[in-house]
Amino acid sequence: MSFSILGTGSALPSRVVTNEDLSLLVDTSDEWIKTRTGITERRVCTEESITELAVQAAQKALEDSGCSADELDLIICATMSADYTTPSMACVLQMQLGASCPAFDINAACTGFLYALDVAAGYFARTADQKILVVAAEAMSRLVDWQDRGTCVLFGDGAGAAVLGKGNDLLAIQTGAKGNISSLYAENGWGNSPFHKQAEGDVASGCSSYLHMDGQEVFRFAVTSMVQTVEQVLDEAGLAKEDIAWLIPHQANIRILDSAISRLKLPKEKCLTNIAVRGNTSAACVAILLDEASRGGKLKKNDLLALTAFGGGLTTGACILRWSR
Ligand code: UT7
Numbered sequence: 459m460s461f462s463i464l465g466t467g468s469a470l471p472s473r474v475v476t477n478e479d480l481s482l483l484v485d486t487s488d489e490w491i492k493t494r495t496g497i498t499e500r501r502v503c504t505e506e507s508i509t510e511l512a513v514q515a516a517q518k519a520l521e522d523s524g525c526s527a528d529e530l531d532l533i534i535c536a537t538m539s540a541d542y543t544t545p546s547m548a549c550v551l552q553m554q555l556g557a558s559c560p561a562f563d564i565n566a567a568c569t570g571f572l573y574a575l576d577v578a579a580g581y582f583a584r585t586a587d588q589k590i591l592v593v594a595a596e597a598m599s600r601l602v603d604w605q606d607r608g609t610c611v612l613f614g615d616g617a618g619a620a621v622l623g624k625g626n627d628l629l630a631i632q633t634g635a636k637g638n639i640s641s642l643y644a645e646n647g648w649g650n651s652p653f654h655k656q657a658e659g660d661v662a663s664g665c666s667s668y669l670h671m672d673g674q675e676v677f678r679f680a681v682t683s684m685v686q687t688v689e690q691v692l693d694e695a696g697l698a699k700e701d702i703a704w705l706i707p708h709q710a711n712i713r714i715l716d717s718a719i720s721r722l723k724l725p726k727e728k729c730l731t732n733i734a735v736r737g738n739t740s741a742a743c744v745a746i747l748l749d750e751a752s753r754g755g756k757l758k759k760n761d762l763l764a765l766t767a768f769g770g771g772l773t774t775g776a777c778i779l780r781w782s783r
Contacts, residue, residue: 460579460627460629461578461579461623462623462626462780463781464522464523464622465522465525466519466619466621466745466753467517467619468515468619469510469616470501470736471501471502473502474500474501477491477497477498477499484607496733496734500735500737508595511595512537513554515595518619518749519591519621520555527555530557530559532560532587532590533562534563534564534578536573536574536593538570538740538770539598539601566741568741568769569768569769569775570741571767572633572744575628578590578592579631590622591622594745595616596742598740599615601668602668603669609669609670612711615739616739617746618745618747620749626780627781628779629697631776634687637771641679642671642672643669643770644667684714684766688705688718688764694778702724702762703728704729704730705719705730706747706751706763707765709731709732709743709747732746732750741767741769743767744765748763748765759782759783762778762779764777
């Protein structure tokens with residue numbers, strides 16, 4: 459017994475930020491961003507809060523599933539850029555949706571949606587839970603340094619959600635982590651503690667709270683881990699690559715996807731992507747892409763989907779899902 463996806467939803471800020479817009483902020487160009495990343499534009503929060511987008515995505519997923527908020531047994535949010543450190547985004551969502559179930563956030567950076575699915579599968583196996591809402595929502599515009607051309611051109615904001623019901627469609631799932639600070643991190647400050655002393659030689663000491671990234675190191679990790687994790691979950695499910703109808707990967711860089719697909723020897727047409735218009739929305743990428751593929755009519759009943767993501771941590775995750783809707 460695992461789960462089935464009963465409905466999906468997503469929500470984006472209304473403001474489109476193009477590569478041209480960014481070339482007015484930092485020393486970059488449409489040509490560089492497009493050829494090095496595959497991104498043309500992304501959505502960025504202006505007046506919307508990330509909680510509002512999470513609520514909208516959740517409401518659409520509930521509507522799509524035919525479930526009401528009071529039927530939910532659990533809410534899990536995957537985020538590292540919530541409006542509050544406490545309460546969790548999931549608790550705010552619970553209040554705004556009118557649900558009454560337990561609710562908590564998890565942070566696995568860009569792999570958050572996959573981790574949340576894994577946690578949900580555990581709840582279904584261990585409890586009498588019937589319906590779980592998983593939301594992945596990120597305001598990356600809050601974390602990036604808008605003066606750093608190496609990162610600000612990559613990210614976008616958005617939210618994706620899925621309502622899960624007890625079922626048998628999760629055929630395999632794996633999550634992993636390779637403890638690492640230096641490749642990708644954003645440090646929390648010490649507030650105004652009069653007792654805090656900055657340690658000399660501290661990896662991140664003295665740095666701003668913005669996102670710092672060693673792009674090339676993450677790139678190498680991304681390609682290797684995408685290939686390995688997809689092969690592992692296929693193995694676990696007793697399936698071959700040819701059985702996959704759609705690969706639904708994290709959207710970090712089109713060159714990462716091209717490289718991973720070619721190593722996996724999968725036809726390019728089987729890899730879904732929206733990076734050109736969404737950028738990298740961290741944990742929300744896979745959830746948004748899944749919803750757009752569902753609403754766009756791409757997914758057919760009994761299609762086998764391979765979801766995969768990687769991110770800060772360094773975390774990885776992949777799963778095989780049967781689309782039974
Ligand atoms: O969700 C997970 C998070 N992140 C990722 O998965 C990111 C993985 N990494 C990447 O996608 C790529 O490494 C980047 C897109 C970040 C960078 O692409 P790259 O091909 O690895 O470029 P690079 O870092 O080797 O930089 C090449 C040049 C450098 O200039 P010099 O030193 O050769 O003169 C950079 O300063 O490109 C320069 N550069 C830019 N130029 C114009 C870096 N960013 C920009 C920019 N516009 N936005």
